[in-house]
Amino acid sequence: MKAIVITRAGEPEVLQLQDYPTPQPGPDEVLIAVKAAGVNRADVSQRKGNYPAPPGVPADIPGLEAAGEVVQCGEAVTMWKPGDKVCALLAGGGYAEYVTVKEGQCLPVPDGWTFAEAASIPETVFTVWSNVFQRAGLKAGERLLVHGGSSGIGITAIQLGKAMGATVVVTVGSEEKGNACMQWGADAYINYKTQDFEAVLADEGVDVILDMVGGEYLGKNLHILKPEGRLVYINAMEGNTPPINIFTVMTKRLTVTGSTLRSREYSFKKMLAADMLQKVWPLIHAGKFKPAVYAVFPFTQAPEAHHLMESSRHIGKIVLVNDPEMNTGKD
Ligand SMILES: NC(=O)c1ccc[n+]([C@@H]2O[C@H](COP(=O)([O-])OP(=O)(O)OC[C@H]3O[C@@H](n4cnc5c(N)ncnc54)[C@H](OP(=O)(O)O)[C@@H]3O)[C@@H](O)[C@H]2O)c1
Known part of the structure; x- marks a missing residue:
């Protein structure tokens, strides 16, 4: 062949x-x-x-x-x-x-x-299903933040999150990508090149975060998660050894998890x-x-x-x- x-x-x-x-x-x-x-x-x-x-x-x-x-x-x-x-x-x-x-x-x-x-x-549906729903347990009525919203993974997470009754917010690197994510059903987008997602989401908070960026996003993610929130990693493109505030995890009873398929x-x-x-x-x-x-x-x-x-x-x-x-x- x-x-x-x-x-x-x-x-x-x-x-x-x-x-x-x-x-x-x-x-x-x-x-x-x-x-x-x-x-x-x-x-x-x-x-x-x-x-x-x-x-x-x-x-x-x-x-x-x-x-x-x-x-x-x-x-x-x-x-x-x-x-x-x-x-x-x-x-x-x-x-x-x-x-x-x-x-x-x-x-x-x-x-x-x-x-x-x-x-x-197959790759995106298997990955999103196992991480966002099975591992992080996203439920109807919860708020999901998807980093890399315009990626293959991101658009699958938007569609499945919305179909299951969640509110979906994404981060993207351009207005064009943000608008595309809205077309795919996202409720809101944050252009990380012009806005700080931590500042935008700190007041309202989110229940589940799907992250493939890693690095300095870790501290920001922990800050915006609501009590009992879940952070699930599928990659760490910007670094896999960021510092972590263990007390933030303890006081909000957070779950930090992840997997490779x-x-x-x-x-x-x-x-x-x-x-x-x-x-x-x-x-x-x-x-x-x-x-x-x-x-x-x-x-x-x-x-x-x-x-x-x-x-x-x-x-x-x-x-x-x-x-x-x-x-x-x-x-
Ligand atoms: N753990 C697992 O089992 C598993 C399975 C499948 C995929 N993944 C991971 O999920 C991620 C998405 O996969 P995909 O195939 O859907 O990717 P993709 O379509 O290539 O999308 C990746 C997007 O992430 C954004 N991004 C943010 N920071 C980045 C950085 N430092 N380097 C490169 N891109 C960056 C970019 O969009 P912006 O322009 O908006 O920044 C880029 O378009 C990948 O990291 C992949 O390795 C993990």
């Missing part, structure tokens, strides 16, 4: 189309003919050599989510059959003509959605997928959750897709789609 391979750690141009052995599905795995793959910030870190793939997935093919058609099933697979259209959460290997994945990490492509749209949601065990991912099928897929069918695809590139333009992601100009998801050069057959 063909795959987009990280030929060495470096700039986006190290992503190159190469021949690669076609993976074989294990007993509880399906082989998917990939039609589209989502691009994530983590792919950029992996390409730079800062985020190695966990064991069991190709070390040099990025791609944490994909959509396509099941072409082969392991002998123990019961959920899918060849011809089924699925989107899947992967631990790597999505930028390829074929990928294998455990059957429980696949979900059906929603009716009427393109493969590009379906490939844009990629390295989690299969049983957890399978449980999450089943939960999302029950709770998120009905929102999709009801038109309350929509794909946020900002840009689509053919696989062979993966370097351009990574340049766009690193520019942070995008609002929502960047997706790679199959092109003729990727259609070579299995071997």
